[in-house]
Amino acid sequence: MKKALPWIGLLARLILGGVLLVAGYLKAFTPDKSMMAVRAYEILPIWLANVLGIILPWLEIGAGLLLIIGVGIRYAAIFGSAIMVLFIIAIAQAWARGLSIDCGCFGGGGTVDPSKTRYLEEILRDTGLALLGLYLLRYPVTKFALEKNRSQIRTPSQGE
Amino acid sequence: MSSKSPQGPDNTTRNLVIGMVVLVVAVGAIFSVLGNKTSSSAALPSNVSKADGYGIVFNGDLTGVPVVDIWEDFQCPVCARFEQTNSAYLEKIIAEKKAKVVFHTLSFLGTESALAANAAACASDEDKFLGFHSAFYQNQPAENSGAVTVDYLVGLGQGIGITSDKYKSCVANLDYKDWVNNVASSGAEKNINSTPTVLVNGKEIQRATSATDLGQYFDPAAFAQAVEGN
Numbered sequence: 001m002k003k004a005l006p007w008i009g010l011l012a013r014l015i016l017g018g019v020l021l022v023a024g025y026l027k028a029f030t031p032d033k034s035m036m037a038v039r040a041y042e043i044l045p046i047w048l049a050n051v052l053g054i055i056l057p058w059l060e061i062g063a064g065l066l067l068i069i070g071v072g073i074r075y076a077a078i079f080g081s082a083i084m085v086l087f088i089i090a091i092a093q094a095w096a097r098g099l100s101i102d103c104g105c106f107g108g109g110g111t112v113d114p115s116k117t118r119y120l121e122e123i124l125r126d127t128g129l130a131l132l133g134l135y136l137l138r139y140p141v142t143k144f145a146l147e148k149n150r151s152q153i154r155t156p157s158q159g160e
Numbered sequence: 161m162s163s164k165s166p167q168g169p170d171n172t173t174r175n176l177v178i179g180m181v182v183l184v185v186a187v188g189a190i191f192s193v194l195g196n197k198t199s200s201s202a203a204l205p206s207n208v209s210k211a212d213g214y215g216i217v218f219n220g221d222l223t224g225v226p227v228v229d230i231w232e233d234f235q236c237p238v239c240a241r242f243e244q245t246n247s248a249y250l251e252k253i254i255a256e257k258k259a260k261v262v263f264h265t266l267s268f269l270g271t272e273s274a275l276a277a278n279a280a281a282c283a284s285d286e287d288k289f290l291g292f293h294s295a296f297y298q299n300q301p302a303e304n305s306g307a308v309t310v311d312y313l314v315g316l317g318q319g320i321g322i323t324s325d326k327y328k329s330c331v332a333n334l335d336y337k338d339w340v341n342n343v344a345s346s347g348a349e350k351n352i353n354s355t356p357t358v359l360v361n362g363k364e365i366q367r368a369t370s371a372t373d374l375g376q377y378f379d380p381a382a383f384a385q386a387v388e389g390n
Binding site: 028030031032033035036039040046047050051054055058059061062065066069071072101110111112114146147 | 173174177178181182184185188189192193195196266267268269270344347348349351352353354369
Protein backbone atom coordinates (compact mmCIF):
# COMPACT_ATOMS: atom_id res chain seq x y z
CA MET A 1 0.00 0.00 0.00
CA LYS A 2 2.80 2.35 0.95
CA LYS A 3 4.38 1.83 -2.44
CA ALA A 4 1.16 2.79 -4.18
CA LEU A 5 0.81 6.12 -2.37
CA PRO A 6 3.23 8.08 -4.62
CA TRP A 7 1.44 6.73 -7.69
CA ILE A 8 -1.94 7.75 -6.34
CA GLY A 9 -0.35 11.10 -5.59
CA LEU A 10 0.83 11.41 -9.18
CA LEU A 11 -2.68 10.71 -10.38
CA ALA A 12 -4.12 13.24 -7.93
CA ARG A 13 -1.61 15.87 -9.08
CA LEU A 14 -2.37 15.32 -12.74
CA ILE A 15 -6.14 15.33 -12.30
CA LEU A 16 -6.38 18.33 -9.96
CA GLY A 17 -3.59 20.17 -11.78
CA GLY A 18 -4.98 19.35 -15.20
CA VAL A 19 -8.49 20.49 -14.28
CA LEU A 20 -7.18 23.75 -12.77
CA LEU A 21 -4.96 24.44 -15.77
CA VAL A 22 -7.69 23.78 -18.33
CA ALA A 23 -10.33 25.66 -16.34
CA GLY A 24 -8.03 28.65 -15.97
CA TYR A 25 -6.94 28.62 -19.60
CA LEU A 26 -10.52 28.50 -20.88
CA LYS A 27 -11.41 31.62 -18.88
CA ALA A 28 -8.23 33.68 -18.85
CA PHE A 29 -8.70 35.06 -22.35
CA THR A 30 -12.39 35.87 -22.06
CA PRO A 31 -12.34 38.12 -19.00
CA ASP A 32 -15.71 39.73 -19.79
CA LYS A 33 -17.40 36.37 -19.58
CA SER A 34 -15.47 35.30 -16.53
CA MET A 35 -16.37 38.51 -14.67
CA MET A 36 -19.99 37.96 -15.60
CA ALA A 37 -19.84 34.41 -14.26
CA VAL A 38 -18.59 35.59 -10.86
CA ARG A 39 -21.15 38.43 -10.69
CA ALA A 40 -23.99 36.03 -11.42
CA TYR A 41 -23.45 34.28 -8.05
CA GLU A 42 -24.68 37.50 -6.41
CA ILE A 43 -22.45 37.13 -3.34
CA LEU A 44 -19.65 39.65 -3.78
CA PRO A 45 -19.87 43.39 -4.35
CA ILE A 46 -19.78 44.01 -8.09
CA TRP A 47 -16.32 45.54 -8.20
CA LEU A 48 -14.83 42.66 -6.23
CA ALA A 49 -16.59 40.07 -8.40
CA ASN A 50 -15.12 41.77 -11.46
CA VAL A 51 -11.59 41.76 -10.04
CA LEU A 52 -11.92 38.12 -9.05
CA GLY A 53 -13.27 37.23 -12.48
CA ILE A 54 -10.10 38.57 -14.06
CA ILE A 55 -7.55 37.25 -11.60
CA LEU A 56 -8.92 33.86 -10.56
CA PRO A 57 -8.29 32.15 -13.94
CA TRP A 58 -4.62 33.10 -13.74
CA LEU A 59 -4.31 31.78 -10.20
CA GLU A 60 -5.87 28.52 -11.37
CA ILE A 61 -3.35 28.32 -14.20
CA GLY A 62 -0.52 28.90 -11.71
CA ALA A 63 -1.70 26.26 -9.25
CA GLY A 64 -2.33 23.84 -12.11
CA LEU A 65 1.21 24.30 -13.48
CA LEU A 66 2.76 23.80 -10.03
CA LEU A 67 0.83 20.58 -9.48
CA ILE A 68 1.66 19.16 -12.90
CA ILE A 69 5.36 20.04 -12.69
CA GLY A 70 5.42 18.94 -9.09
CA VAL A 71 6.81 21.89 -7.18
CA GLY A 72 5.26 23.63 -4.22
CA ILE A 73 2.81 20.75 -4.20
CA ARG A 74 1.40 21.41 -0.77
CA TYR A 75 0.83 25.11 -1.40
CA ALA A 76 -0.86 24.39 -4.70
CA ALA A 77 -2.89 21.56 -3.15
CA ILE A 78 -4.10 23.80 -0.30
CA PHE A 79 -5.04 26.49 -2.80
CA GLY A 80 -6.82 23.97 -5.01
CA SER A 81 -8.82 22.50 -2.13
CA ALA A 82 -9.64 25.90 -0.69
CA ILE A 83 -11.05 27.29 -3.92
CA MET A 84 -13.00 24.09 -4.53
CA VAL A 85 -14.61 24.50 -1.10
CA LEU A 86 -15.40 28.14 -1.94
CA PHE A 87 -16.89 27.05 -5.27
CA ILE A 88 -19.03 24.46 -3.49
CA ILE A 89 -20.32 27.11 -1.06
CA ALA A 90 -20.98 29.55 -3.90
CA ILE A 91 -22.82 26.97 -6.00
CA ALA A 92 -24.80 25.66 -3.02
CA GLN A 93 -26.00 29.15 -2.07
CA ALA A 94 -26.99 29.86 -5.68
CA TRP A 95 -28.96 26.60 -5.68
CA ALA A 96 -30.57 27.31 -2.32
CA ARG A 97 -31.57 30.83 -3.35
CA GLY A 98 -33.08 29.59 -6.59
CA LEU A 99 -30.77 31.49 -8.92
CA SER A 100 -30.43 29.92 -12.33
CA ILE A 101 -26.80 30.27 -13.30
CA ASP A 102 -24.10 28.27 -14.96
CA CYS A 103 -21.16 27.71 -12.62
CA GLY A 104 -18.83 29.21 -15.21
CA CYS A 105 -16.18 26.76 -14.10
CA PHE A 106 -14.82 26.14 -17.58
CA GLY A 107 -15.80 29.37 -19.27
CA GLY A 108 -19.40 30.27 -19.94
CA GLY A 109 -21.34 31.29 -16.87
CA GLY A 110 -23.93 33.91 -16.14
CA THR A 111 -27.66 33.55 -15.96
CA VAL A 112 -29.03 30.54 -17.82
CA ASP A 113 -32.38 28.94 -18.43
CA PRO A 114 -33.62 27.22 -15.22
CA SER A 115 -33.65 23.87 -17.02
CA LYS A 116 -29.96 24.15 -17.75
CA THR A 117 -28.61 24.35 -14.21
CA ARG A 118 -26.51 21.39 -13.04
CA TYR A 119 -25.79 22.27 -9.45
CA LEU A 120 -25.55 18.75 -7.98
CA GLU A 121 -23.16 17.57 -10.66
CA GLU A 122 -20.97 20.63 -10.19
CA ILE A 123 -20.88 20.22 -6.41
CA LEU A 124 -19.97 16.52 -6.62
CA ARG A 125 -17.19 17.25 -9.09
CA ASP A 126 -15.73 19.99 -6.93
CA THR A 127 -15.97 17.78 -3.84
CA GLY A 128 -13.92 15.12 -5.61
CA LEU A 129 -11.32 17.69 -6.63
CA ALA A 130 -11.15 19.11 -3.11
CA LEU A 131 -10.50 15.61 -1.75
CA LEU A 132 -7.64 15.13 -4.22
CA GLY A 133 -6.10 18.34 -2.87
CA LEU A 134 -6.44 17.11 0.70
CA TYR A 135 -4.85 13.81 -0.28
CA LEU A 136 -1.84 15.67 -1.68
CA LEU A 137 -1.62 17.73 1.48
CA ARG A 138 -1.39 14.52 3.52
CA TYR A 139 0.86 12.58 1.10
CA PRO A 140 2.85 15.17 -0.85
CA VAL A 141 5.59 12.79 -1.97
CA THR A 142 4.60 11.66 -5.44
CA LYS A 143 6.08 10.02 -8.52
CA PHE A 144 7.70 12.14 -11.23
CA ALA A 145 7.56 15.37 -9.29
CA LEU A 146 10.31 17.93 -9.67
CA GLU A 147 10.74 18.18 -5.92
CA LYS A 148 11.61 14.82 -4.48
CA ASN A 149 13.14 14.90 -1.04
CA ARG A 150 11.11 15.64 2.02
CA SER A 151 13.08 18.74 2.96
CA GLN A 152 12.04 20.41 -0.27
CA ILE A 153 8.39 19.65 0.20
CA ARG A 154 7.90 22.30 2.76
CA THR A 155 5.00 22.32 5.04
CA PRO A 156 3.15 25.58 5.10
CA SER A 157 1.65 24.97 8.51
CA GLN A 158 3.93 22.70 10.47
CA GLY A 159 7.32 21.08 9.86
CA GLU A 160 7.22 17.30 9.89
CA MET B 161 9.81 7.70 0.77
CA SER B 162 11.20 8.45 -2.65
CA SER B 163 13.33 5.38 -3.21
CA LYS B 164 15.48 6.27 -6.20
CA SER B 165 16.68 9.82 -5.86
CA PRO B 166 16.42 11.14 -2.35
CA GLN B 167 18.20 14.34 -3.30
CA GLY B 168 16.11 15.52 -6.23
CA PRO B 169 17.06 18.72 -8.02
CA ASP B 170 18.72 21.45 -6.03
CA ASN B 171 16.72 24.21 -4.48
CA THR B 172 17.78 26.67 -7.17
CA THR B 173 15.99 24.73 -9.88
CA ARG B 174 12.95 24.36 -7.69
CA ASN B 175 12.84 28.05 -6.85
CA LEU B 176 13.45 28.99 -10.46
CA VAL B 177 10.46 26.94 -11.58
CA ILE B 178 8.25 28.42 -8.86
CA GLY B 179 9.49 31.87 -9.83
CA MET B 180 8.61 31.30 -13.46
CA VAL B 181 5.12 30.11 -12.63
CA VAL B 182 4.55 33.11 -10.36
CA LEU B 183 5.79 35.38 -13.16
CA VAL B 184 3.37 33.85 -15.68
CA VAL B 185 0.49 34.35 -13.26
CA ALA B 186 1.46 37.90 -12.38
CA VAL B 187 2.06 39.04 -15.96
CA GLY B 188 -1.14 37.39 -17.19
CA ALA B 189 -3.23 38.86 -14.40
CA ILE B 190 -1.75 42.34 -14.74
CA PHE B 191 -2.26 42.43 -18.51
CA SER B 192 -5.84 41.22 -18.10
CA VAL B 193 -6.61 43.89 -15.51
CA LEU B 194 -5.06 46.65 -17.62
CA GLY B 195 -6.81 45.39 -20.75
CA ASN B 196 -10.15 45.69 -19.00
CA LYS B 197 -9.71 49.20 -17.69
CA THR B 198 -11.89 51.88 -19.19
CA SER B 199 -9.82 53.95 -21.58
CA SER B 200 -10.57 57.63 -21.19
CA SER B 201 -8.82 58.40 -24.46
CA ALA B 202 -10.87 55.93 -26.52
CA ALA B 203 -12.16 57.25 -29.83
CA LEU B 204 -15.94 57.47 -29.59
CA PRO B 205 -18.33 56.91 -32.48
CA SER B 206 -21.09 59.42 -33.07
CA ASN B 207 -24.20 59.31 -30.87
CA VAL B 208 -22.27 57.74 -28.00
CA SER B 209 -22.82 59.07 -24.54
CA LYS B 210 -20.33 58.38 -21.81
CA ALA B 211 -22.98 59.16 -19.22
CA ASP B 212 -25.12 56.37 -20.68
CA GLY B 213 -22.42 53.75 -20.23
CA TYR B 214 -20.84 54.48 -23.62
CA GLY B 215 -24.01 53.24 -25.30
CA ILE B 216 -25.22 54.40 -28.71
CA VAL B 217 -28.04 56.78 -27.90
CA PHE B 218 -31.14 57.70 -29.85
CA ASN B 219 -33.21 60.70 -28.76
CA GLY B 220 -30.69 61.57 -26.06
CA ASP B 221 -32.00 65.13 -25.94
CA LEU B 222 -35.54 64.14 -24.95
CA THR B 223 -36.65 64.45 -21.35
CA GLY B 224 -39.71 63.04 -19.67
CA VAL B 225 -39.82 60.01 -21.95
CA PRO B 226 -39.08 56.39 -21.02
CA VAL B 227 -35.44 55.38 -21.25
CA VAL B 228 -34.83 51.95 -22.79
CA ASP B 229 -31.39 50.40 -22.29
CA ILE B 230 -30.65 47.34 -24.42
CA TRP B 231 -27.58 45.29 -23.48
CA GLU B 232 -26.81 42.80 -26.21
CA ASP B 233 -24.12 40.85 -27.99
CA PHE B 234 -24.31 40.64 -31.77
CA GLN B 235 -23.54 36.93 -31.63
CA CYS B 236 -26.18 36.02 -29.05
CA PRO B 237 -29.06 34.09 -30.63
CA VAL B 238 -31.58 35.26 -28.03
CA CYS B 239 -30.63 38.85 -28.86
CA ALA B 240 -31.55 38.10 -32.48
CA ARG B 241 -34.90 36.84 -31.26
CA PHE B 242 -35.44 40.00 -29.21
CA GLU B 243 -34.52 42.12 -32.20
CA GLN B 244 -36.88 40.23 -34.51
CA THR B 245 -39.68 40.54 -31.98
CA ASN B 246 -39.33 44.22 -31.16
CA SER B 247 -37.21 46.04 -33.75
CA ALA B 248 -40.18 47.46 -35.66
CA TYR B 249 -41.60 48.91 -32.46
CA LEU B 250 -38.21 50.24 -31.31
CA GLU B 251 -37.59 51.93 -34.65
CA LYS B 252 -41.06 53.44 -34.44
CA ILE B 253 -40.66 54.92 -30.96
CA ILE B 254 -37.25 56.25 -31.95
CA ALA B 255 -38.62 57.87 -35.10
CA GLU B 256 -41.65 59.28 -33.29
CA LYS B 257 -39.47 60.50 -30.42
CA LYS B 258 -41.48 58.62 -27.83
CA ALA B 259 -38.52 57.18 -25.97
CA LYS B 260 -34.81 57.48 -25.47
CA VAL B 261 -33.20 54.23 -26.59
CA VAL B 262 -29.63 53.24 -25.73
CA PHE B 263 -27.92 50.28 -27.39
CA HIS B 264 -25.01 48.70 -25.50
CA THR B 265 -23.10 46.31 -27.72
CA LEU B 266 -21.28 43.86 -25.46
CA SER B 267 -18.66 41.50 -26.83
CA PHE B 268 -18.24 38.76 -24.26
CA LEU B 269 -19.04 35.93 -26.67
CA GLY B 270 -15.80 36.32 -28.54
CA THR B 271 -13.67 38.27 -30.97
CA GLU B 272 -16.33 38.14 -33.67
CA SER B 273 -18.69 39.98 -31.31
CA ALA B 274 -16.07 42.69 -30.86
CA LEU B 275 -15.59 42.95 -34.64
CA ALA B 276 -19.34 43.31 -35.11
CA ALA B 277 -19.67 45.87 -32.30
CA ASN B 278 -16.85 47.91 -33.81
CA ALA B 279 -18.51 47.78 -37.23
CA ALA B 280 -21.82 48.86 -35.70
CA ALA B 281 -20.02 51.91 -34.29
CA CYS B 282 -18.55 52.61 -37.73
CA ALA B 283 -22.09 52.37 -39.14
CA SER B 284 -23.27 54.80 -36.45
CA ASP B 285 -20.86 57.35 -37.89
CA GLU B 286 -22.79 57.00 -41.15
CA ASP B 287 -26.10 57.33 -39.29
CA LYS B 288 -26.85 53.73 -40.18
CA PHE B 289 -26.61 52.05 -36.80
CA LEU B 290 -30.19 50.81 -36.79
CA GLY B 291 -29.88 49.53 -40.35
CA PHE B 292 -26.70 47.68 -39.47
CA HIS B 293 -28.29 46.34 -36.31
CA SER B 294 -31.25 44.73 -38.03
CA ALA B 295 -29.27 43.60 -41.08
CA PHE B 296 -26.75 41.83 -38.85
CA TYR B 297 -29.37 40.06 -36.75
CA GLN B 298 -31.41 39.03 -39.78
CA ASN B 299 -28.57 36.87 -41.03
CA GLN B 300 -26.83 36.23 -37.73
CA PRO B 301 -24.04 33.69 -38.40
CA ALA B 302 -23.43 30.82 -35.98
CA GLU B 303 -21.47 31.85 -32.90
CA ASN B 304 -17.70 32.12 -33.46
CA SER B 305 -17.88 30.14 -36.68
CA GLY B 306 -15.39 32.42 -38.39
CA ALA B 307 -18.12 33.93 -40.58
CA VAL B 308 -17.87 37.45 -39.18
CA THR B 309 -14.85 38.95 -40.93
CA VAL B 310 -13.90 42.39 -42.15
CA ASP B 311 -15.09 41.47 -45.65
CA TYR B 312 -18.36 40.17 -44.28
CA LEU B 313 -19.00 43.37 -42.34
CA VAL B 314 -18.03 45.59 -45.25
CA GLY B 315 -20.42 43.59 -47.45
CA LEU B 316 -23.14 43.93 -44.83
CA GLY B 317 -22.60 47.69 -44.85
CA GLN B 318 -22.89 47.82 -48.63
CA GLY B 319 -26.17 45.95 -48.35
CA ILE B 320 -27.61 48.82 -46.34
CA GLY B 321 -26.08 51.53 -48.48
CA ILE B 322 -22.79 52.29 -46.72
CA THR B 323 -20.17 52.53 -49.42
CA SER B 324 -17.67 55.01 -48.02
CA ASP B 325 -13.99 54.15 -47.72
CA LYS B 326 -14.11 55.59 -44.23
CA TYR B 327 -16.45 52.80 -43.12
CA LYS B 328 -14.21 50.18 -44.70
CA SER B 329 -11.08 51.40 -42.99
CA CYS B 330 -12.97 51.90 -39.72
CA VAL B 331 -14.07 48.25 -39.80
CA ALA B 332 -10.71 46.91 -40.96
CA ASN B 333 -8.61 48.92 -38.50
CA LEU B 334 -10.91 48.36 -35.53
CA ASP B 335 -11.07 52.12 -35.02
CA TYR B 336 -13.42 51.75 -32.06
CA LYS B 337 -11.72 48.83 -30.35
CA ASP B 338 -11.18 50.81 -27.15
CA TRP B 339 -14.77 51.97 -27.17
CA VAL B 340 -15.92 48.34 -27.47
CA ASN B 341 -13.86 47.61 -24.34
CA ASN B 342 -15.37 50.57 -22.54
CA VAL B 343 -18.88 49.33 -23.26
CA ALA B 344 -17.88 45.94 -21.83
CA SER B 345 -16.44 47.52 -18.67
CA SER B 346 -19.56 49.59 -18.28
CA GLY B 347 -21.69 46.44 -18.48
CA ALA B 348 -19.50 44.83 -15.84
CA GLU B 349 -19.93 47.84 -13.54
CA LYS B 350 -23.68 47.79 -14.05
CA ASN B 351 -23.94 44.08 -13.24
CA ILE B 352 -25.25 42.93 -16.62
CA ASN B 353 -25.06 39.14 -16.38
CA SER B 354 -26.72 37.93 -19.53
CA THR B 355 -27.80 39.11 -22.93
CA PRO B 356 -30.16 40.46 -23.87
CA THR B 357 -30.81 42.49 -20.75
CA VAL B 358 -33.34 45.24 -21.30
CA LEU B 359 -34.02 47.98 -18.80
CA VAL B 360 -36.83 50.50 -18.88
CA ASN B 361 -36.03 53.52 -16.77
CA GLY B 362 -33.26 51.56 -15.11
CA LYS B 363 -35.37 48.59 -14.14
CA GLU B 364 -35.15 45.25 -15.91
CA ILE B 365 -38.26 44.15 -17.73
CA GLN B 366 -39.77 40.78 -16.93
CA ARG B 367 -37.92 37.75 -18.23
CA ALA B 368 -39.51 34.85 -20.04
CA THR B 369 -39.94 31.95 -17.66
CA SER B 370 -40.89 29.22 -20.10
CA ALA B 371 -41.62 28.54 -23.74
CA THR B 372 -45.20 29.66 -23.26
CA ASP B 373 -44.66 32.55 -20.85
CA LEU B 374 -42.73 34.97 -23.04
CA GLY B 375 -42.30 37.62 -20.38
CA GLN B 376 -41.87 41.15 -21.64
CA TYR B 377 -38.93 40.28 -23.86
CA PHE B 378 -40.55 38.19 -26.59
CA ASP B 379 -44.14 39.34 -26.66
CA PRO B 380 -44.36 42.57 -28.69
CA ALA B 381 -47.49 43.78 -26.92
CA ALA B 382 -46.04 43.11 -23.47
CA PHE B 383 -42.83 44.85 -24.44
CA ALA B 384 -44.66 47.91 -25.69
CA GLN B 385 -46.61 48.00 -22.47
CA ALA B 386 -43.41 47.68 -20.43
CA VAL B 387 -42.00 50.69 -22.24
CA GLU B 388 -45.11 52.87 -22.22
CA GLY B 389 -46.61 51.76 -18.93
CA ASN B 390 -44.09 53.80 -17.00
